[in-house]
Amino acid sequence: MTLREAKLADVEFVADLETxxxxxxxRDPVTLxxxxxxxxxxxxxxxxxxxxxxxxxxxxxxxxxxxxxxKRFGNITGDLMPAHRTAAxxxxxxxxxxxxxxxxxxxTFTAWCWEDDALRTGVVRKRGYIEERRQRFxxxxxxxxxxKLEAMAAESRAKMREGKIRVLTVDRDTDPEKWKKLWRMSExxxxxxxxxxxxxxxxxxxxxKWMRSPGLREDRIWIARDGDAIxxxxxxxxxxxxxxxSTDWTGVARAGRGRGIARALKYETVMxxxxxxxxRIRTDNDFKNxxxxxxxxxxxYQRRADGIxxxxxx
Numbered sequence: 001m002t003l004r005e006a007k008l009a010d011v012e013f014v015a016d017l018e019t020x021x022x023x024x025x026x027r028d029p030v031t032l033x034x035x036x037x038x039x040x041x042x043x044x045x046x047x048x049x050x051x052x053x054x055x056x057x058x059x060x061x062x063x064x065x066x067x068x069x070x071k072r073f074g075n076i077t078g079d080l081m082p083a084h085r086t087a088a089x090x091x092x093x094x095x096x097x098x099x100x101x102x103x104x105x106x107x108t109f110t111a112w113c114w115e116d117d118a119l120r121t122g123v124v125r126k127r128g129y130i131e132e133r134r135q136r137f138x139x140x141x142x143x144x145x146x147x148k149l150e151a152m153a154a155e156s157r158a159k160m161r162e163g164k165i166r167v168l169t170v171d172r173d174t175d176p177e178k179w180k181k182l183w184r185m186s187e188x189x190x191x192x193x194x195x196x197x198x199x200x201x202x203x204x205x206x207x208x209k210w211m212r213s214p215g216l217r218e219d220r221i222w223i224a225r226d227g228d229a230i231x232x233x234x235x236x237x238x239x240x241x242x243x244x245x246s247t248d249w250t251g252v253a254r255a256g257r258g259r260g261i262a263r264a265l266k267y268e269t270v271m272x273x274x275x276x277x278x279x280r281i282r283t284d285n286d287f288k289n290x291x292x293x294x295x296x297x298x299x300x301y302q303r304r305a306d307g308i309x310x311x312x313x314x
Contacts, residue, residue, distance in 0.1 A: 189251030
């Protein structure tokens, strides 16, 4: 297997590879292409395609934030089409990406694996990676839980009215500063998500690249307002080509916490999805983010396999 630099023309292959490896977690090529076309300002990423006899069979990358702190974390990944997927080849991809990352100055390698992917987790453990954190993944059946969700949404709407909190989609908000307020609020909320890696701020331009993803629409981005302030946001991403509708982001400003805002916003996204004919939605959260995990459980979300973050000193 030989590696070459990935090109934009390889996006659909990468999406097909990730879908083939895990069909129940299909990767949408349209949203992935948008991400590749719009590189992050505060990060460096190198992408590679693995070939055997001229045939594309693998994908790998190394990514890290632009170094601003002594704690230099670099993310490593690599995988292959099922017919070519062996422990030796996955190991070779990781070895190559570690070498690239180390040359950039990485001090701690990170890698994510699904807990039920024994082949991949076996490789990273043998390479010396140790489990650091988990990401909880969930699915909500909108058909089976519809009556319950409608009743809970009505209660939540009443609570927002009593608290004089306006809940609306961002396209209906006339504030010319709404996007910058939403960006600042999101940055504050992200800072409080449990994590091992140091926080790196998202620039406003990168935030707007995200908000313009093909999976997002202004009439499906729900925000909560208290007077002039935006206190919360919740967004579902609707994959244009394939995949399951999933939460892209839910966050609440510190000033808005404890007032039921996150729950209210999530219910609005769910009610909208039901109205659009969606039968199920997914979400994921850090395993120590207790408030949002509790909301998921009360809404009727069912646990799926965890994602495991592994780490290794370089």
